[in-house]
Amino acid sequence: MHKEERKRHIIRCLGLNDQVYTPDIARQMHVSEITVRRDLIEMEKKGLLFRTHGGAVKTSYSQSLFSFDHRLNINAAEKEYICRLASGFIEEEDIVFIDCGTTLFRLCKFIKAFKKLTVITNSLPVVSELMSSEHIKTHLIGGEIINERRAIYGLRAENNIREYHANKAFVGSDGISLRKGLSSYDEKEAAITLKMMQSTDTTYLLCDSSKVEKDSFMAFAPLNLLDFLITDKGIDKRIIKEYEKRNIKVIS
Amino acid sequence: MHKEERKRHIIRCLGLNDQVYTPDIARQMHVSEITVRRDLIEMEKKGLLFRTHGGAVKTSYSQSLFSFDHRLNINAAEKEYICRLASGFIEEEDIVFIDCGTTLFRLCKFIKAFKKLTVITNSLPVVSELMSSEHIKTHLIGGEIINERRAIYGLRAENNIREYHANKAFVGSDGISLRKGLSSYDEKEAAITLKMMQSTDTTYLLCDSSKVEKDSFMAFAPLNLLDFLITDKGIDKRIIKEYEKRNIKVIS
DNA sequence: GCAAATATGATTACCTATGATTATATTTGA
DNA sequence: TCAAATATAATCATAGGTAATCATATTTGC
Numbered sequence: 310m311h312k313e314e315r316k317r318h319i320i321r322c323l324g325l326n327d328q329v330y331t332p333d334i335a336r337q338m339h340v341s342e343i344t345v346r347r348d349l350i351e352m353e354k355k356g357l358l359f360r361t362h363g364g365a366v367k368t369s370y371s372q373s374l375f376s377f378d379h380r381l382n383i384n385a386a387e388k389e390y391i392c393r394l395a396s397g398f399i400e401e402e403d404i405v406f407i408d409c410g411t412t413l414f415r416l417c418k419f420i421k422a423f424k425k426l427t428v429i430t431n432s433l434p435v436v437s438e439l440m441s442s443e444h445i446k447t448h449l450i451g452g453e454i455i456n457e458r459r460a461i462y463g464l465r466a467e468n469n470i471r472e473y474h475a476n477k478a479f480v481g482s483d484g485i486s487l488r489k490g491l492s493s494y495d496e497k498e499a500a501i502t503l504k505m506m507q508s509t510d511t512t513y514l515l516c517d518s519s520k521v522e523k524d525s526f527m528a529f530a531p532l533n534l535l536d537f538l539i540t541d542k543g544i545d546k547r548i549i550k551e552y553e554k555r556n557i558k559v560i561s
Numbered sequence: 562m563h564k565e566e567r568k569r570h571i572i573r574c575l576g577l578n579d580q581v582y583t584p585d586i587a588r589q590m591h592v593s594e595i596t597v598r599r600d601l602i603e604m605e606k607k608g609l610l611f612r613t614h615g616g617a618v619k620t621s622y623s624q625s626l627f628s629f630d631h632r633l634n635i636n637a638a639e640k641e642y643i644c645r646l647a648s649g650f651i652e653e654e655d656i657v658f659i660d661c662g663t664t665l666f667r668l669c670k671f672i673k674a675f676k677k678l679t680v681i682t683n684s685l686p687v688v689s690e691l692m693s694s695e696h697i698k699t700h701l702i703g704g705e706i707i708n709e710r711r712a713i714y715g716l717r718a719e720n721n722i723r724e725y726h727a728n729k730a731f732v733g734s735d736g737i738s739l740r741k742g743l744s745s746y747d748e749k750e751a752a753i754t755l756k757m758m759q760s761t762d763t764t765y766l767l768c769d770s771s772k773v774e775k776d777s778f779m780a781f782a783p784l785n786l787l788d789f790l791i792t793d794k795g796i797d798k799r800i801i802k803e804y805e806k807r808n809i810k811v812i813s
Numbered sequence: 814g815c816a817a818a819t820a821t822g823a824t825t826a827c828c829t830a831t832g833a834t835t836a837t838a839t840t841t842g843a
Numbered sequence: 844t845c846a847a848a849t850a851t852a853a854t855c856a857t858a859g860g861t862a863a864t865c866a867t868a869t870t871t872g873c
Contacts, residue, residue, distance in 0.1 A: 327566065327569065328566050330563075331860080332860095340821075340822090341821070341822055342860085343821080343823085343861090343862095344822075346860090346862095347821085361563045362563070362830060362859090362861080363859085364563060366565040366566060366569070433685075433688070436706060440708050441708075447705070447706045447708075448704060448705050449703055451700070451701055451703020451704065451713075451721045452700065453699070453700050454692065454699045454700065456693075456695060456699075459692070461703075465700070466703075469703045564829095583850080592832090593831070593833085595832065595851085595852095598850090598851070598852090599830085599831085614840065614849090614850060615840090615850065
């Protein structure tokens with residue numbers, strides 16, 4: 310009974326009901342409660358769930374669009390740092406894809422400083438954040454809205470992305486490794502990210518160093534689609550070298 | 562029963578009705594009232610709701626991001642009346658287009674009462690309002706966001722609509738007359754409305770009686786595309802007859 | 814094979830969530 | 844306007860979940 314298997318089980322349970330209880334998981338997986346709790350701690354750090362007394366619940370649930378998502382405040386400083394770095398690659402008149410996710414959301418703050426940009430996104434929080442800036446042209450990808458994600462996913466959305474071409478794409482993932490490339494906990498999210506990567510000239514992956522050389526459930530994109538990996542200082546120098554051998558520039 | 566689960570329930574209730582009562586929540590969640598009250602206190606601190614004697618209400622902040630401005634409150638009673646009438650034509654399992662506009666926005670309140678509906682719209686306020694209702698599937702039309710309108714317009718959006726088919730379309734216009742049909746002050750808005758009318762089985766026009774037999778700047782759709790005109794009591798009976806001669810049922 | 818890293822479990826002290834009780838505040842209706 | 848009804852705040856007690864620490868097993872890399 311492995312750790313990843315337990316985590317997968319937890320995710321599945323969260324998908325069915327909206328919450329899990331520590332003792333239940335412990336019994337089902339034949340481990341002690343403290344082990345479950347440790348799993349939950351790790352998963353909370355990744356923003357996959359929100360811990361409560363007695364177990365955990367799904368992350369996003371608030372009625373307001375975004376501001377109170379539990380995930381937004383996890384690793385806030387790192388996310389801000391990464392976004393600041395990323396914004397250095399944006400130039401006036403760019404057409405950029407912005408992927409969904411709490412890290413990418415923070416990029417808005419920097420985007421608003423530009424005079425002329427076109428942003429294409431499937432994220433409603435991004436739209437909401439940029440709506441106050443007249444000089445930013447925003448395109449929303451059409452399709453089905455997944456309420457709890459505050460974003461648009463599905464086949465329609467994927468096809469919609471194909472109708473666009475951006476010169477830069479800023480995307481996120483739940484993991485990246487030399488062996489498996491980019492990976493995600495969620496199929497729909499992965500599909501959107503991949504389509505963005507396929508419809509752009511240059512792809513920038515924004516993810517904190519804890520996700521580097523970690524794999525999530527599903528690999529969805531090979532490394533050759535990636536041009537830049539933007540992360541924080543916590544990344545190992547040897548790993549940077551390996552990525553640069555694969556022609557991916559690592560910024561930290 | 563987690564605390565977070567209770568909070569989620571409270572938020573869901575607030576999404577449906579605009580207020581909750583402490584004893585109700587306590588009974589539904591099988592906890593004491595004081596526990597509910599403590600939940601409400603915490604949520605109020607986060608700005609998720611506003612506490613009142615006996616329970617809590619939605620914060621205006623929670624709806625502000627995508628919501629309309631004060632225009633919404635003009636003729637509120639008539640608009641509500643018209644929407645109530647219109648909602649009588651909606652049935653479970655329907656797939657409906659909802660056009661942009663302050664009148665149509667009020668239809669959301671009634672839509673939320675249904676168990677199973679699919680809504681296709683280009684209006685961000687509509688999306689935002691329906692996002693709290695899990696049982697309503699919402700599709701957003703893709704394209705360029707016009708900030709001041711809080712909606713999506715343009716060629717892309719028009720083409721996007723063509724990929725859908727709804728059995729009912731609820732639309733608005735700035736004027737309607739026997740001579741010129743539906744007319745609008747805005748070309749882009751008109752184009753979207755027309756496309757919706759062309760991709761549906763039945764079209765319902767919601768507009769207050771002051772706009773009947775008035776023409777706006779640009780005529781955009783002939784009367785034969787219209788099936789129902791839903792308006793308020795202010796409409797002249799002779800005019801109703803004229804419209805019914807043209808096979809348009811007038812509801813008031 | 815062995816050291817280092819990782820994963821798991823047991824124990825204790827601590828903290829959180831909840832409810833009962835009583836005093837105080839707010840609302841409602843005659 | 845005042846009193847009855849109802850809601851709330853404040854305090855305390857308690858059950859149960861959690862963090863911290865240490866100990867033990869298992870895997871990984873040299």
